[in-house]
Amino acid sequence: MDRSNAYPITYGVLGLLAFWGPQSGYDLKRLFDHSLSPMWGAAHSQIYHELRRMKDLGWVEMEREEQESRPDRKVYSITPRGSEALASWQAQPASVLQLRDELLLKILFGSFASHDDLAANLKKGIAEHEMRLLNYRQNLQYIPTRGERIQEGRRHNPYTEADEGDPFFTLIARFAIEFENAYLRWLYETLAFLEENEIPKQ
Amino acid sequence: MDRSNAYPITYGVLGLLAFWGPQSGYDLKRLFDHSLSPMWGAAHSQIYHELRRMKDLGWVEMEREEQESRPDRKVYSITPRGSEALASWQAQPASVLQLRDELLLKILFGSFASHDDLAANLKKGIAEHEMRLLNYRQNLQYIPTRGERIQEGRRHNPYTEADEGDPFFTLIARFAIEFENAYLRWLYETLAFLEENEIPKQ
DNA sequence: TATATCATGTAATCGGTTACATGATTAA
DNA sequence: TTAATCATGTAACCGATTACATGATATA
Numbered sequence: 484m485d486r487s488n489a490y491p492i493t494y495g496v497l498g499l500l501a502f503w504g505p506q507s508g509y510d511l512k513r514l515f516d517h518s519l520s521p522m523w524g525a526a527h528s529q530i531y532h533e534l535r536r537m538k539d540l541g542w543v544e545m546e547r548e549e550q551e552s553r554p555d556r557k558v559y560s561i562t563p564r565g566s567e568a569l570a571s572w573q574a575q576p577a578s579v580l581q582l583r584d585e586l587l588l589k590i591l592f593g594s595f596a597s598h599d600d601l602a603a604n605l606k607k608g609i610a611e612h613e614m615r616l617l618n619y620r621q622n623l624q625y626i627p628t629r630g631e632r633i634q635e636g637r638r639h640n641p642y643t644e645a646d647e648g649d650p651f652f653t654l655i656a657r658f659a660i661e662f663e664n665a666y667l668r669w670l671y672e673t674l675a676f677l678e679e680n681e682i683p684k685q
Numbered sequence: 686m687d688r689s690n691a692y693p694i695t696y697g698v699l700g701l702l703a704f705w706g707p708q709s710g711y712d713l714k715r716l717f718d719h720s721l722s723p724m725w726g727a728a729h730s731q732i733y734h735e736l737r738r739m740k741d742l743g744w745v746e747m748e749r750e751e752q753e754s755r756p757d758r759k760v761y762s763i764t765p766r767g768s769e770a771l772a773s774w775q776a777q778p779a780s781v782l783q784l785r786d787e788l789l790l791k792i793l794f795g796s797f798a799s800h801d802d803l804a805a806n807l808k809k810g811i812a813e814h815e816m817r818l819l820n821y822r823q824n825l826q827y828i829p830t831r832g833e834r835i836q837e838g839r840r841h842n843p844y845t846e847a848d849e850g851d852p853f854f855t856l857i858a859r860f861a862i863e864f865e866n867a868y869l870r871w872l873y874e875t876l877a878f879l880e881e882n883e884i885p886k887q
Numbered sequence: 888t889a890t891a892t893c894a895t896g897t898a899a900t901c902g903g904t905t906a907c908a909t910g911a912t913t914a915a
Numbered sequence: 916t917t918a919a920t921c922a923t924g925t926a927a928c929c930g931a932t933t934a935c936a937t938g939a940t941a942t943a
Contacts, residue, residue, distance in 0.1 A: 498794035573798030596775030
C-alpha cells in the first residue's frame with residue numbers, strides 16, 4: 484500500500500506533472516481522461532493515492548491553495564528527485580503488453596454463442612472503437628506544447644497546432660489511430676464473415 | 686475470493702474445458718500459454734483457483750486420476766450448468782478494452798528520456814512483437830478442431846489443417862497477426878523518426 | 888428542480904502476480 | 916549434474932475498481 488515502489492501508473496502521474504507543470508489531483512484526473520484514458524486509465528482515488536505516495540518518496544511537493552466555499556486545492560509539483568526517478572524509469576525496460584480484451588475472448592469461444600449474441604457484441608465493439616477513433620482524430624489536431632504550458636500556468640487553453648506540438652504526443656496519437664483502424668477493419672470483416680456463414684433460422 | 690461471481694478469466698478456463706474436453710489444471714495452464722497467453726494470460730495459481738470456484742458453482746466436475754510417483758491428476762469437465770453459464774456470458778456485452786502498455790507510456794513521456802533509452806526500449810519492443818508475430822503465424826497453420834479433440838481425448842496431437850479448423854480460432858489468429866503487424870509498423874516508424882531527429886552528442 | 892462541475896478523500900473488494908513449498912522423472 | 920517436465924497447491928501482496936461520503940456553485 485504505502486510501499487516505496489513505483490509502477491506504470493505512478494510514472495503516469497509523475498510524467499503528467501513534469502509535462503504540464505503543477506496540478507491538483509482533480510486536474511490530473513482530467514488530464515488522464517483526456518490524454519491517457521484508453522491507453523492507461525486511472526480512477527481519481529488511485530491518482531490521489533499515487534500523489535500521497537510520491538509525496539512520501541519526495542518525488543513531489545504539495546502546496547495548499549485556499550478557496551472560499553470549496554475544498555482547498557492541493558497543487559502538486561515535481562521535485563528534482565522526482566525528475567531523477569522519471570529519467571531512471573525511462574532507462575529501464577518496459578514490461579510486456581497483455582491485451583486482456585474480453586471481446587476477443589468471446590469471439591474465440593464463439594462456437595458456444597448464438598449468431599445474434601456474437602453479432603451484438605461485435606456491433607457494440609464497432610460503436611465503441613469508432614467513437615475512440617473520432618476522439619483521437621480530434622486530439623491529433625491539438626497537441627500540447629510543453630514549455631508554454633509550464634510557463635503560463637494552468638487554466639488557459641493548453642493546446643496549440645499539431646505541427647508545433649510535442650512530437651511524442653503526436654507519435655502516440657498516430658499509434659492510437661492506427662490501432663483503432665486495424666481493430667475496426669477486423670471487426671467489420673469478422674461481422675461480415677458471420678453474416679455470410681449464418682445458418683438462417685427456419 | 687470464493688464469491689459466486691465470474692470474470693473473463695473464469696470463462697477463459699470454462700471455454701477451454703468446453704472446447705478441448707476434460708483437462709487438468711496443468712493441462713489448462715499449457716493451453717492458456719499456447720493459445721491465449723498474449724490475449725489473456727493466467728498464472729497457474731489462478732487457474733487452480735478458478736477451477737475450485739467453478740466446482741463450488743457446479744459448473745465443472747472433478748475426477749481424480751491416480752498416478753505412481755506423481756501427484757494425482759485432477760481432471761475437470763464442464764457440466765450442463767457450466768454450459769449454460771458459458772452461453773449466458775456470450776449474451777452479455779463485453780467490457781471495454783484498456784491497453785495498459787508501459788512502452789506507450791514511456792514513449793508518450795519521451796521528452797524526459799535520453800535518445801539511447803528510448804531507442805533501447807523501442808528495439809526491445811520490436812524484438813518482442815516480432816517473436817509474437819512468428820508464433821502466431823505458425824499457430825495459424827494448426828487450428829484445433831473441436832469435435833475430434835473431445836472424442837479422442839487428451840494426449841494426442843490436437844491439431845489439424847487450418848482449413849478444417851475452428852473458424853473462430855482462425856479469426857482470432859488473424860486479429861493477432863494484424864495487430865502485431867500494425868504495432869510493428871509503428872515501432873519501426875517511430876524508431877526511424879527518432880534516429881532522424883537525434884541531436885548528436887558533441 | 889435536477890444535473891453537472893468543482894474538489895478531495897476513505898473503505899472494501901477483488902483480479903492478478905509473485906513467491907513459497909514439495910518431489911519424482913527424464914533428457915541434455 | 917543441471918535443467919526441464921510433470922503436478923498441485925498456499926500465502927502475501929498489490930494494482931485497480933467500485934462504492935461511499937460531503938457539499939457548494941452554476942447551468943439547464
